[in-house]
Amino acid sequence: MNSRISGQDGRLPVLTKKDYQSDEDVRWCPGCGDYAILAQVQKVFAELQLDPDKTVFVSGIGCSSRFPYYMNTYGLHGIHGRAPAIATGLKIARPDLDVWMVTGDGDGLSIGGNHFIHLLRRNVGLKVLLFNNRIYGLTKGQYSPTSEVGKKSPSTPFGSPDEPFNPLAVAIGAGASFVARTVDTDVGHLQGVLKRAAAHQGTALVEILQNCNVFNDLTFEAITGREHRADRQLLLEPGQPLVFGKNRDRGIRFRNDGAPEIVKIGDGADEVPLSALPVHDEADAAARHAFTMAQFDYPELPVAMGVLRAVERPVFETVLRAQEVTARKGAPKPNGDGQRDLEALWNQGDVWDAD
Amino acid sequence: METQVGESQVSQASDAQNQSARTERPFREVESVVIRFCGDSGDGMQLTGTEFTRATALAGNDLSTMPDFPAEIRAPAGTPAGVSGYQLQFSSREIGTPGDQPDVLVAMNPAALKANLADLLAGGSLIVNTGAFTKPNLTKAGYDANPLEDDTVAAYKVYKIDITRLTKLALASSGLDNKTADRCKNFFALGLAFWMFERPVESELDAIRAKFGKKPILAEANITVFKAGYHYGETAEVFAETGSVRVRKAPLPTGRYRNIMGNAATALGLVTAARLAKLDLVYAGYPITPASSILHELAGLRAHGVTTFQAEDEIAAACAAVGASFGGALGVTGSSGPGIALKGETIGLAVSLELPLVIVNVQRGGPSTGLPTKTEQADLMQALYGRNGECPVPVIAACTPADCFYAAIEAARVAIKYMTPVMLLTDGYLANGSEPWQLPRPGEIAPFPAVFRDDPEDYKVYRRDETTLARAWVRPGTPGLAHRIGGIEKDALTGNVSYDPDNHDWMCRIRAAKVERVQNEVPALKVNGPDEGELLLVGWGSTYGAINAAVAQARAEGRRVSSVHLRWLNPLDGKLGELMRRFTRVLVPEMNLGQLVQILRARFLVDAEPLTKVMGQPFKIAELCRAIEKRTTVRN
Known part of the structure; x- marks a missing residue:
């Protein structure tokens, strides 16, 4: 731990992945996708040399929400669904801190759904890692708000009757300024997205498709399996045409009515030249394509991966601070014991003296 | 015009000649x-x-x-x-x-x-x-x-x-x-x-x-x-x-005055407390009658180091306050009964995290939506017990509109010193009512600067101060002190997750013991009247003015009645039992169906009797006088 405090020979210390590992035993099930995410987060933190003492991980309740215990940073393991509110309060009080939030599809989208949308609406400067495994793990396998219709689970023996929602479409609808999707098992992609999120000002939402090998094994296998993922994922790159497929021979374009369609790339009769494909615009003001692409689903369409949306807009705590600076102009300054302005405050309105 | 029932009636006609020349017209003095x-x-x-x-x-x-x-x-x-x-x-x-x-x-x-x-x-x-x-x-x-x-x-x-x-x-x-x-x-x-x-x-x-x-x-x-x-x-x-x-000037103690409503006093008390503690104040609330005006008052005080946050709901407001406290600010949330119900789990989290937090409950008529604009004291049990698990929090109640200022400071001071949530109870009657408030003189209220640990040497997250049993407060960002805390039971020293049976038993008892130690902050019971007699009225909160007036009136009639008003409802002053036993009867007036009275009976095994009223209106002095008359004799 001391290596973090002062470097030897006056040089800045170099932090390694190990420096971000806490002394707590990691208690996820063997084979859980969370291990991979934890490792990549620690790796990215080391790569970016993020200061563990200036970082806070905040979470709610659920398997993913144990995450803060395993990061050797400041951490707060909160209550079910409320991490966005706790993290918002922290960020309001301490805009100087780098605050990361970890949540799951039950925690973040069901019990905490209200906080989730308001966090995104406000654009608080947080990084949000949403582990989506489409199931409640810690309570043993009930269906979640992202489970498919008909999902059989202990609470839905006849199949779940309700339609899931798409976390990223919800986020874009709520006005999110940064929306991305990645996969627990795709190390390189996960790292790339985490780095982009780390650099974003405002709320950066990263949905991580994560496998629960105990209660919902292989739920994303059709999308994330190594042998077919290139054909079933649309890997988004800013400014690049919407191309996918093992042979990079298929593309997406949008018809005049906005509906997406898959086309073959080429110069043939039924083909579309690469130059005619739309390019990915993360900052599209209307977020029309991002909203549509967020909902691409296999088998009809390849699932969009990467940064779907990244725009700059005012950050909540920055606006608050700016208000404070304005308000302080011309206001009485606190004196030595910090009470002069208080006296002014007490004396507001109609005062009179009794003698 | 006449004065309160039973008081000497000063309604006298004066004639103009006795008065200064500038008033020629007739008047009466009362x-x-x-x-x-x-x-x-x-x-x-x-x-x-x-x-x-x-x-x-x-x-x-x-x-x-x-x-x-x-x-x-x-x-x-x-x-x-x-x-x-x-x-x-x-x-x-x-x-x-x-x-x-x-x-x-x-x-x-x-x-x-x-x-x-x-x-x-x-x-x-x-x-x-x-x-x-x-x-x-x-x-x-x-x-x-x-x-x-x-x-x-x-x-x-x-x-x-x-x-x-x-x-x-x-x-x-x-x-x-x-x-x-x-x-x-x-x-x-x-x-x-x-x-x-x-x-x-x-x-x-x-x-x-x-x-x-x-x-x-x-x-x-x-x-x-x-x-x-x-x-x-x-x-x-x-x-x-x-x-x-x-009506002539009242002989108020020398000083500067301002008329103040309870919620405004609460707001000013919170700002003052934060300053005395050298902390930023983060107040997170959600609109609710009759607590909203605290949020309004504070929202305008950005220049005084106050940040307010109107959250998306009551739960978020409480959570944001906890987050702010974790960050090293004074986190405060306020609401009324229904909102406090929603905040219950979060208050429990703060109990477990052992972070300072002030929760203001401006009580109103309940249950459910109840009587939003009317007053009641029926959230006492909620304040004391309205959470899952063994979840003790200190509870303090303001007794007049201006007293909300001091009660808020006291709540914050104890929250910081003992690293605990503190519930501040006021009510609709105090919140919207007003009275002259004698402004504190500069330096009159002693500062209580918050102490943050910054020494990484041998830091244990849940090691406690021997006197207060509080753990150390660490601001995130302090080098070498990174740590994790959460709502899962923690090891009594390291704060790491622990499901150990003995550890849990210890932690539950130590959290309770910590709250009991707040007794050290409670000033000695102040008895209004002799400390023995025929009848003792035990009150709390906004019934203060009416009880005092009724007791004064009854004593003037020769009745052996006294009263004591509780500021802290948790922990209770241990000497209260002794005091109650020195009276033949004990009567507990409350704007509920008898909540404090149950606590007193259970805690002190005293045959205290309830005097209850839930009409959305405060007690009248005459109502209390009648209750006293029924239970006492006149001695001359």
Whole structure:
């Protein structure tokens, strides 16, 4: 731990992945996708040399929400669904801190759904890692708000009757300024997205498709399996045409009515030249394509991966601070014991003296 | 005008010769006056009341106010349900309540008369706007016949004034349309009251100009009507014989004063506490009656290091306050009962995290939505026990509007010192009521700077201070002290997750012991009266003024009664049991169905008796006097 405090020979210390590992035993099930995410987060933190003492991980309740215990940073393991509110309060009080939030599809989208949308609406400067495994793990396998219709689970023996929602479409609808999707098992992609999120000002939402090998094994296998993922994922790159497929021979374009369609790339009769494909615009003001692409689903369409949306807009705590600076102009300054302005405050309105 | 029941009646007619030459007109001098303005929700009665209060405060009287209004913003016009009232007692001596019964009632329409007449003291003055006593208004109010023309008001001194018409006449040349002109009529009532009680006109003119600054036409119209009301008093024959009423300055302790409402005092107390602790204040709230005005007060104080956050719901507000405290600020959340119910889990989290947090509960009538604009003390059990698990929090209750200032500071001080959430209980009566507040002298309140640990050497997250049993507070960002805390049970030293049975048992007991240690902060019980006798009244919260007045009255009659008022409801003063046993009987007045009384009986095995009332209204002094009379004998 001391290596973090002062470097030897006056040089800045170099932090390694190990420096971000806490002394707590990691208690996820063997084979859980969370291990991979934890490792990549620690790796990215080391790569970016993020200061563990200036970082806070905040979470709610659920398997993913144990995450803060395993990061050797400041951490707060909160209550079910409320991490966005706790993290918002922290960020309001301490805009100087780098605050990361970890949540799951039950925690973040069901019990905490209200906080989730308001966090995104406000654009608080947080990084949000949403582990989506489409199931409640810690309570043993009930269906979640992202489970498919008909999902059989202990609470839905006849199949779940309700339609899931798409976390990223919800986020874009709520006005999110940064929306991305990645996969627990795709190390390189996960790292790339985490780095982009780390650099974003405002709320950066990263949905991580994560496998629960105990209660919902292989739920994303059709999308994330190594042998077919290139054909079933649309890997988004800013400014690049919407191309996918093992042979990079298929593309997406949008018809005049906005509906997406898959086309073959080429110069043939039924083909579309690469130059005619739309390019990915993360900052599209209307977020029309991002909203549509967020909902691409296999088998009809390849699932969009990467940064779907990244725009700059005012950050909540920055606006608050700016208000404070304005308000302080011309206001009485606190004196030595910090009470002069208080006296002014007490004396507001109609005062009179009794003698 | 007369004073409270049983008090010496100072209602004496003085003649003008004894007074200074500048007043030639007749007047009467009295000790205290209780006046109530009432009218339709849209009639501006709250404004009339607060303006009259302002002038009364500046005149140096002691005072106590009680606004009373419906939950609906514009309840059906002209109906008793839509009546809004503002009661004020002012006096030349110290008083603690807005008065049991008005001795002056200003009724702006039949519905207001219907809803309030029964409260008027027999022989009291009734000023009534006859212009509103039209057939449709009488019907809406539920009167078959005009009560001003039968014996309904026979027991009172009635001043029938067509305020509607006089207002219209005063504004005849103003160019205002009828409807707008009519809305100025509350200023006629205000002007008349100013004349009646000898309030200075000038400051009110300034106040009206300031209030309606953006609409000079309205400001001038209101001033015109206000003056018309004042001059009416001066010239109308009906007042010629009785003259005005004089209440001398109250002998308040030397100092600077300001009239303050409870919620404003709570807000100022929180700001002051944060400054004394050298912390930023983060107040997170969600709109709810009657707590919202704390959020409003604080929202304007950004220049004083206050950040407010209107969260998406009550839970988020509590969580944001916890997050702020984790960050090293003073996190505060406030609400009323229903909102506190939602915050319960978060308060439990703060208990487990052992972080400072102040939760303000401005209690209102319950259960459920209950009576949003009315007062009650029925959230005591919720404050003490309304969470899952063994989840003790210190609970403090303010006892007067101005006391909210000190109670808020005390709540924050204990929260910081003991690293614990503290519940501050006020209620609708304190929140909206007001009284003169003697401003603290600079440096009068001792600072209590928060201490943050910054030494990484051998840091254990849940190691405790031997005296307070509090763990150390660490600001994130402090080098070498990174740590994780959470709502799962923690190891008693490292704070790491622990499911060990002995550890959990230890942690539950140590958290409870920590809260018990707050007893060290509780000043010795202050008994109002001798510390033994026939009857002891044990009160808490806003019943303070009424209990004190009733006890004083009963003692003056020769009854051996005392009272004690609890500031901390948790922990309780251990000596309370001993004190109660020195009295033959113990009576616990509460605006609930008997909550503190249960605690006292359970904790001290004393046969304490409840005196309960849940009418959305505070206790009247007379009600308490009757209860005392039933249980005591007169000795001479």
